[in-house]
Amino acid sequence: MKRAHRTAHARIWRVLGLLLPLAFFAILALRQTPPAGRPAVLIEAPAGGTRAEVPQ
Template sequence: MKRAHRKAHARIWTVLGLLLPLAFFAILAMRQSPPTDRPAVLIEAPVESSGEASQ
């Protein structure tokens, strides 16, 4: 009984040790990369107008 349990345990961890990294890298490979053809958008602070900000 113990020997069969050890063999099953070793096989399960071996399979998990191989499949988990493969699944991780497959997910990384399937991710969409951001589009590079769009221009960058500058984020700037709002410009204060002289009439509205002085009140």
């Protein structure tokens, strides 16, 4: 009886050890959505000169 219990226990933990991280990462991958309602902002160099001017 003890041997069967240990074997079942080891199998259950192996399955959980594999499935839980896979499920976690799958949920994270499916949950990511692009930002809605925000326009894209282009990042570019300042128009004049090499120094960025601070608006006052």
